[in-house]
Every structure is written in C-alpha cells, then in structure tokens.
Amino acid sequence: xxxxxxxxxxxxxxxxxxxxxxxxxxxxxxxxxxxxxxxxxxxxxxxxxxxxxxxxxxxxxxxxxxxxxxxxxxxxxxxxxxxxxxxxxxxxxxxxxxxxxxxxxxxxxxxxxxxxxxxxxxxxxxxxxxxxxxxxxxxxxxxxxxxxxxxxxxxxxxxxxxxxxxxxxxxxxxxxxxxxxxxxxxxxxxxxxxxxxxxxxxxxxxxxxxxxxxxxxxxxxxxxxxxxxxxxxxxxxxxxxxxxxxxxxxxxxxxxxxxxxxxxxxxxxxxxxxxxxxxxxxxxxxxxxxxxxxxxxxxxxxxxxxxxxxxxxxxxxxxxxxxxxxxxxxxxxxxxxxxxxxxxxxxxxxxxxxxxxxxxxxxxxxxxxxxxxxxxxxxxxxxxxxxxxxxxxxxxxxxxxxxxxxxxxxxxxxxxxxxxxxxxxxxxxxxxxxxxxxxxxxxxxxxxxxxxxxxxxxxxxxxxxxxxxxxxxxxxxxxxxxxxxxxxxxxxxxxxx
Numbered sequence: 125x126x127x128x129x130x131x132x133x134x135x136x137x138x139x140x141x142x143x144x145x146x147x148x149x150x151x152x153x154x155x156x157x158x159x160x161x162x163x164x165x166x167x168x169x170x171x172x173x174x175x176x177x178x179x180x181x182x183x184x185x186x187x188x189x190x191x192x193x194x195x196x197x198x199x200x201x202x203x204x205x206x207x208x209x210x211x212x213x214x215x216x217x218x219x220x221x222x223x224x225x226x227x228x229x230x231x232x233x234x235x236x237x238x239x240x241x242x243x244x245x246x247x248x249x250x251x252x253x254x255x256x257x258x259x260x261x262x263x264x265x266x267x268x269x270x271x272x273x274x275x276x277x278x279x280x281x282x283x284x285x286x287x288x289x290x291x292x293x294x295x296x297x298x299x300x301x302x303x304x305x306x307x308x309x310x311x312x313x314x315x316x317x318x319x320x321x322x323x324x325x326x327x328x329x330x331x332x333x334x335x336x337x338x339x340x341x342x343x344x345x346x347x348x349x350x351x352x353x354x355x356x357x358x359x360x361x362x363x364x365x366x367x368x369x370x371x372x373x374x375x376x377x378x379x380x381x382x383x384x385x386x387x388x389x390x391x392x393x394x395x396x397x398x399x400x401x402x403x404x405x406x407x408x409x410x411x412x413x414x415x416x417x418x419x420x421x422x423x424x425x426x427x428x429x430x431x432x433x434x435x436x437x438x439x440x441x442x443x444x445x446x447x448x449x450x451x452x453x454x455x456x457x458x459x460x461x462x463x464x465x466x467x468x469x470x471x472x473x474x475x476x477x478x479x480x481x482x483x484x485x486x487x488x489x490x491x492x493x494x495x496x497x498x499x500x501x502x503x504x505x506x507x508x509x510x511x512x513x514x515x516x517x518x519x520x521x522x523x524x525x526x527x528x529x530x531x532x533x534x535x536x537x538x539x540x541x542x543x544x545x546x547x548x549x550x551x552x553x554x555x556x557x558x559x560x561x562x563x564x565x566x567x568x569x570x571x572x573x574x575x576x577x578x579x580x581x582x583x584x585x586x587x588x589x590x591x592x593x594x595x596x597x598x599x600x601x602x603x604x605x606x607x608x609x610x611x612x613x614x615x616x617x618x619x620x621x
Contacts, residue, residue, distance in 0.1 A: 125556065128348045131364055131380045133261045138371030143342055144259050145267055148252035149274035150334045151215060154327075155248045157278035158222065158241060161327050162187055164286045165320035168294045172317040173231050174301030185575065186235040190242020192571035198247020199564010200420070202254060203557065208346045210251045210560070215335040217244030222328030226321030229314060246571065249547055250564040257551045257559070258347040259367075269491040269548030276483030276540060281330075283477050286323045293319030349556045357385050422558040423565070432553045435611055436566050439505070442605040443546060444570035447539055448577035449598040450516055453585055454532075482533040486540030494545060500614035501549040508542040509606035516599030520592045542602075552615045 135141070162183055170180060194214070202210040221240040228234050256268045295312035302311035338344060345367075351360035361380055368377045424430040486508075493504035515535035522531055554562035585594045 125349055125352060127380055127384060128352065128360065128364065129262070131378065132259070132348075132367075133263070135367060135371060135373065135377070136261055137264050137267075138367070138373070140367045140370040141260055141264070144344075145256060145271070147334075147338050147342060147344075148256050149271050150337070151248040151252040152271050153274040153278035153281070154215070154218060154331050154334060155245050155278065156275040157282040157327055157330070158218070158245055159187075160279045160282040161286070161323060162238060164282065164290065165323060167297060168290060168317055168320045169231075169234070171295050171297055171299060171312045172301060172314060173229065174303045175231050179231065181578075182231070182235050183238055186239040187242045188571060188575045190239040190244075191246040192242075192568050192575065194243040194246020195250060195564050195571055196246075196568030197243070197564075199250040199560045199562075199567065202247070202251050202560030202564070206346050207251065207255050207258070207350055207560075208344055210247060211255060211344060212335065212339045214244050214247040214251055215331060215338060217241075218248075219244075219328060219331035219335050222331050223325065225328060226324035246567070247564070250560055250567055253547055253551045253563060254559050255347060258349045258556070265548075265552070266491045266495045268551070269494055269544045270487060272490070272540065272544030272547055273484055273487040275543075276480045276487070276536075279480035279483070280477055282323075282327060283480060285326050289322045289326065290319035293317070293322065353556055358382055361385075420558065420561055420565075422555060423562055429555070432612070433562060435608055436550055436553060436562065437569050438608050439546060439605050440550075440566040440570035441573045442601045442608070443509075443542065444574040445577050446512070446516065446598050446602050446605075447543075448574040449581045449594065450535070452578040453581050453594050453598070454519065478529065479532050479536050482537045483540035486537035487544040489537075490541035490544040491548075493541075494549065501545065501552070502609050502612040502614055504545050505542065505549075505609035505612070506606040508538050508545060509602045509609060512538040512542050513599040513602030513606070516602065517596055519595045519599075549615070553612070 166180065166183060169175065169183075198210050198214055218241055221237050221244065225234065225237050225241065228237070252271065253268055256271060257265065260267060293316075295317045299310065299312040302313055305311045345363045346359070348360035348363045351357070351363065361382060364380055365378050422429070423433045490504060490508060493499050493507065494501055496504075499507070512535065515531060515538055519531060519535075522528055550563050550566060551559050581594055581597065584590060584597050587593055
C-alpha cells in the first residue's frame with residue numbers, strides 16, 4: 125500500500141481523479157436533494173391524501189430508517205463486495221425507487237418507497253468518501269472535505285425545482301381531500317395537485333442520469349487498495365497503469381510492478397522464518413462471502429483502533445442529535461416566539477435558497493481549516509462544532525423574521541463546515557480493511573439518534589421552559605462533540621492505510 129500511495133501521489137490530480145471527485149460529489153448532492161424533497165412535498169401530499177396529523181411524521185421516519193439501514197449495510201458491503209459495486213448500486217437503488225415516488229396515491233406505499241430510497245441514499249456518503257480517499261493524492265485530501273459543498277447545491281437544486289413545479293400545480297391548502305367529502309363538493313383532486321409528483325419525478329430522473337454517468341459514461345475501476353486487500357495484486361497494478369493512461373501521462377510514469385510486491389513478500393517470508401515471528405501485519409484475510417462480517421472485529425483489533433472507533437462514533441451521534449433536534453423544532457420555537465410571520469411562497473423559497481447557498485462558504489471554511497498545519501482535523505472540528513453550538517443556543521434571543529433568516533444562514537454555515545470536516549476526515553482514521561464499515565457504522569448510529577431525537581425533544585419542548593430548553597438541548601451537546609474531537613490525533617499528509 126505504501127508503494128501504491130507513492131505512485132498515486134506522483135500522478136497528482138489528473139483527469140481520472142477529478143472525474144472520481146465530481147461523480148462522488150453528485151452522490152452527496154442527491155443525498156440532500158432527496159432529504160429536502162421529502163420536507164417540501166409533505167404539505168401538498170397531506171392536502172391531497174387527507175393524512176392525519178398523527179401520521180404525518182411517518183414519511184420522515186421511514187426515510188430516516190432507510191438511511192440508517194443503508195448507512196450500516198453499504199458501509200459493511202463496501203469492504204466486502206468492493207467500492208465499485210457499492211459506488212453504482214447505491215445510486216441505482218435510489219434512482220429506481222425515487223422515480224416511482226410520485227406514482228402511488230396511497231400514503232403507506234409512498235412511505236415504503238421513501239424507506240427504500242433511504243436504503244440506497246444511506247450508503248452514498250460512506251462509500252463516496254472512502255473512494256475519494258483511496259484515489260486522491262495525499263496533498264489533495266482537502267478535496268474530500270470539499271465534497272460536502274455538493275450537499276447545499278442539492279438543497280438549492282431541489283428548492284429551485286420545487287419552486288418551479290409545486291406552487292402553480294398545487295391545491296389550496298384549505299381544501300379538503302376528495303377522500304373525505306361527498307361527490308360534488310370542491311376538494312383537492314390528484315389532477316390539480318401534480319406539482320409534488322412532478323418534483324419527485326424530476327429529482328428521481330436526475331438521480332438516474334447521474335447513475336448512467338457513473339456506470340456507462342465513466343469507466344470506474346476498483347480501488348487498488350481494495351484489490352491489494354483481496355490479494356489481487358496484478359489487478360491493482362493494472363488499475364494504476366489505467367489511471368496513468370487515462371490522465372495521458374508520458375511513458376515510464378508508472379514504476380510500480382509485480383516484482384516489487386514479490387520482493388516484499390519474499391523478504392517477509394525470510395524474516396519470519398529466521399525470527400520465528402509470524403505475526404507481522406500482512407493482511408489478505410478479507411471475507412469472500414458478502415454475508416461474512418468477521419472483518420468488523422478489526423474496528424476493535426487494538427486499543428488504538430478501538431479508541432478511534434469510539435471517538436468517531438460519539439462525534440457522529442452528537443452531531444446527528446443536534447441537527448435533528450434543531451431541524452425538527454426550530455420552526456415551532458420561532459412560531460411560538462413570534463419570529464415566524466405570514467410570508468409568501470416566493471419569500472419562503474427565497475429563504476431556502478439563501479440558507480442553502482450559505483452552506484457553500486461553510487464547506488470552504490472547513491476545507492481551509494483542515495489544511496492549516498497548526499489546526500488540522502481535530503481543532504477544525506472543535507472550532508466549527510463550538511460555533512454551531514453557539515448559534516443554536518443564541519436562537520433563544522431571536523424575536524424577528526430578519527433575525528430568523530440571518531441565524532438560519534449562520535447556523536447552517538457552521539453546521540455545513542462541521543459536517544464537511546467530519547465526513548471528509550472520518551475515513552482517514554480507519555484502516556482500509558474496515559474503512560467503509562467504520563464510517564458506515566458511525567453514520568448508522570448517528571441516523572438512529574436522528575430518529576430518536578425528535579421523540580425526546582418533544583418531551584423537552586413540553587416542559588415549563590420548553591422553548592429555550594429545546595434550543596439548549598440542540599446546541600449544548602455540540603460543545604461536548606468539540607471536546608471529544610480534541611482527543612483525536614491529527615493526521616498529516618502522508619500514507620493512510
């Protein structure tokens with residue numbers, strides 16, 4: 125792996141690496157585009173289908189459950205079946221079920237499709253971050269953090285599509301559902317409420333196009349590190365040669381050859397036969413069956429790896445707690461405090477777009493902080509996590525619509541910075557053998573917390589001083605995440621195994 129790292133570093137950022145980075149970025153973009161879509165289509169869906177107040181949260185819960193299953197499942201599978209299959213299948217599953225999302229007129233069927241979409245989407249970030257890390261040269265790893273810039277673009281794109289398709293093709297929200305009234309009474313008919321369906325078809329179609337770009341237009345090769353782990357040394361070298369050819373590098377740019385690998389193994393065999401020590405870490409013991417999860421024990425194979433695993437898990441869980449509580453209850457808090465006023469649809473979507481665009485500088489700040497030598501990964505997580513916590517706690521003093529827009533933008537900026545750093549650097553801390561599993565399990569635990577957080581938050585909000593308590597419950601834990609981040613080591617440019 126050291127030899128492969130050196131060879132890839134010598135290529136710098138060529139056409140192949142830029143293509144990989146962009147295609148992985150599209151996975152990030154679709155991830156948040158669908159998450160935003162479910163929020164934007166719920167109101168017109170409720171009007172048309174007559175969904176009760178009790179059942180309205182089922183759509184979000186099913187989607188979140190799918191994300192949780194997908195994050196863990198694909199995180200594990202990417203270390204077993206390979207990066208290539210996971211890279212393509214996550215997007216194909218999302219596109220397939222996303223395209224059918226607007227077809228049913230039954231709420232249960234829509235929730236089931238949301239669950240299946242989530243299973244595909246849940247694997248995007250763990251898979252794409254792992255792939256980028258294993259192809260990009262060491263000095264360009266800040267681009268993995270910058271991948272998160274595609275997420276606000278996904279929110280922006282979804283808001284723009286919804287703005288164009290939903291308001292003009294939606295029933296009045298005051299109309300009853302045709303399911304709940306007698307014939308002849310004015311009600312919300314499917315034909316008059318096609319906007320949310322068209323938005324679903326459009327986002328699903330976009331996802332299908334991105335799958336085609338990944339699978340048919342671009343010839344994605346399995347990562348050399350995964351091939352080495354499986355003992356497929358000659359294939360790994362062939363991929364390195366292919367990258368050099370794709371990047372149009374001159375003849376002789378690839379110095380890597382199979383004889384170098386044979387020499388390393390011969391030296392290893394000689395050393396172990398002389399010393400009698402056969403415990404040196406040449407690992408080609410990855411399971412060949414997709415259902416064999418024995419490799420997961422590598423996450424706790426030593427005190428150091430177990431320590432890193434637990435820290436990353438804690439940071440993910442706290443992060444998902446905070447933005448889940450904030451995302452669920454901020455609108456309620458603002459309405460109760462009088463910050464939310466009656467504003468037009470146009471202004472509402474304008475605010476969504478402003479918020480999404482403010483995520484872009486946040487991601488850029490995150491990437492910049494990780495590249496400053498004296499700050500690095502752990503201090504950049506601590507700084508941005510603390511600022512996110514400060515913004516959430518300061519919501520307690522908001523009492524106007526202008527302040528609502530400003531603080532939404534500011535909080536989303538620091539939230540985007542923190543998440544960009546976390547998603548970008550987490551794969552660095554795990555060995556290749558369990559890189560997907562480590563990040564996927566952390567993401568799955570975070571998603572589980574995200575499902576539970578609204579249930580706990582509702583009880584906090586119902587308390588005597590609930591309006592302010594829920595804000596502190598969202599913001600204060602981020603200071604804890606910042607402290608935990610300080611316990612992580614900083615990983616400098618160099619070899620990541």
